Structure formats: structure tokens, C-alpha cells
Amino acid sequence: MIQLDNVSWRRGRKDSIPTLSHLSFTVPQGGFRWLLGPSGAGKSSLLGLMHLESLPSDGRMQVLGHEVTLHTRRPALVRLRQRIGMVHQDFRLMPDLSVADNVALPLRLQHYPEETIQAEVSAILRWVGLGGHAGIPASHLSGGEQQRTAIARAIIHRPGLILADEPTNALEESQAHRLLDMFAELSALGTTVIMATHNESLVRRLERPALYLERGQMAQTAEWVA
Numbered sequence: 001m002i003q004l005d006n007v008s009w010r011r012g013r014k015d016s017i018p019t020l021s022h023l024s025f026t027v028p029q030g031g032f033r034w035l036l037g038p039s040g041a042g043k044s045s046l047l048g049l050m051h052l053e054s055l056p057s058d059g060r061m062q063v064l065g066h067e068v069t070l071h072t073r074r075p076a077l078v079r080l081r082q083r084i085g086m087v088h089q090d091f092r093l094m095p096d097l098s099v100a101d102n103v104a105l106p107l108r109l110q111h112y113p114e115e116t117i118q119a120e121v122s123a124i125l126r127w128v129g130l131g132g133h134a135g136i137p138a139s140h141l142s143g144g145e146q147q148r149t150a151i152a153r154a155i156i157h158r159p160g161l162i163l164a165d166e167p168t169n170a171l172e173e174s175q176a177h178r179l180l181d182m183f184a185e186l187s188a189l190g191t192t193v194i195m196a197t198h199n200e201s202l203v204r205r206l207e208r209p210a211l212y213l214e215r216g217q218m219a220q221t222a223e224w225v226a
């Protein structure tokens with residue numbers, strides 16, 4: 001579950017104009033929401049906030065049922081972040097690590113046994129169509145392959161919340177649809193999913209409520225936007 005109550009966020013000083021203003025919405029556990037709005041509206045900033053890369057300047061925010069404030073201690077933030085899967089627009093892979101080692105990172109951070117890690121990584125790489133790429137350094141991948149690696153890394157530890165910033169924009173349409181179906185399935189199984197996109201055909205494929213941002217403010221919420 002994620003809940004924002006009158007949340008604003010300033011990138012800079014206290015008197016600067018907020019990048020996000022007075023946002024209020026709730027996404028229940030297992031809910032799927034599109035995050036829509038024009039370029040520069042604040043979609044990535046909002047995803048970053050929910051991923052705890054920054055904290056609200058004002059208002060209240062609950063992530064996976066935990067209230068998060070400027071006073072929340074770092075170890076608690078780190079533990080909470082481990083329960084979130086994030087697909088960044090620019091992938092943020094470790095270029096010198098292999099595909100398999102990139103995807104294994106969330107499991108290694110949580111000290112899973114190496115045997116389990118190997119099995120889970122092989123299975124998920126096959127699923128995203130990268131079974132033959134396990135040993136290749138991430139820096140040698142195409143854009144679409146990097147994006148699929150980033151998606152695999154975001155979901156391998158079965159997070160309670162998945163935040164995805166245009167997670168299919170480097171993919172061919174059929175692949176994008178397949179991955180979207182997978183995100184829908186994860187939400188049906190109880191994972192909360194919030195996905196930013198500019199791709200209207202994708203939004204039409206999965207009719208779910210949308211959070212619509214405009215200049216950092218919520219223009220529409222919890223309504224189907226075609």
C-alpha cells in the first residue's frame with residue numbers, strides 16, 4: 001500500500017518552487033496505477049520520492065504501510081527500499097558486472113544462499129529472453145537488453161511495490177506487451193505497481209486507473225484515462 005497525503009517536494013531550498021505540490025492519493029496493496037502526464041510534469045520525481053531517493057518536504061507519505069518522514073532513520077529506509085523494485089528510465093545497471101550479477105544484486109543484499117540465487121537468476125533471465133546473456137557484461141548489451149535486465153533485477157526479490165519509469169520504451173511492441181502482462185500478473189498476485197509511460201497503446205492494453213500529473217500537481221486521479 002502506498003499513501004500520500006498533501007505531499008509536496010522541493011528539489012532545492014525551502015523557499016524554492018516545489019517540483020511536486022499537494023499530492024494526495026492511495027494505491028492499495030495489489031493495485032496497479034498508470035502514472036501519466038507530459039514531459040517534465042514530475043513523474044520521475046514522484047517515482048524517486050516513492051522509492052525513498054528523496055523524502056517529502058511537506059505532507060505525509062506511507063510506503064508499504066510505513067510512515068516515512070525526514071526523521072526516519074537511514075537503516076529503516078534501507079530496509080524499506082529493499083522491499084521496492086525500481087526500474088529507472090536510464091536502467092542504472094552496473095556496467096562492469098555481468099547480466100546475472102546485476103540481476104542477482106537484490107538477492108545478494110538480502111543474503112540469500114548462492115544456490116537459490118543461481119536458480120532464481122537463471123529462471124528470470126530465461127523469462128525475459130536473456131537466458132543466453134547471463135555472463136555478458138551489462139555494458140555490452142543493447143538498450144532493449146539493458147531494459148529487460150533492469151526489469152529482471154527489479155522483480156527478482158518479489159518486492160511488495162514495483163515502481164517503473166517507462167520500463168518498456170526500449171522494447172519492441174510484442175515484448176513490451178508481454179512484460180506489461182507480467183506486471184499485471186504481479187499486481188494480481190498482490191504486488192502494488194505504479195508505471196510511468198508515454199505509450200498510449202500500452203495504456204489502452206491494460207485498463208487501470210491513472211494518476212495524471214501536470215506541472216507537479218495531480219490533474220486527475222483514480223480514473224480510467226484512455
Ligand SMILES: Nc1ncnc2c1ncn2[C@@H]1O[C@H](COP(=O)(O)OP(=O)(O)OP(=O)(O)O)[C@@H](O)[C@H]1O
Nearest residue numbers: 011019037038039040041042043044045046089198
Ligand atoms: N536533476 C535535476 N535538477 C534540476 N531540475 C530537474 C532535475 N531533474 C528534473 N528536473 C526538473 O524537475 C521537473 C520534473 O521532472 P521529471 O523528470 O520528474 O518529469 P517527468 O514527468 O518524469 O518527465 P519525462 O516524461 O520527460 O521523463 C522538470 O521541471 C525538470 O526540468
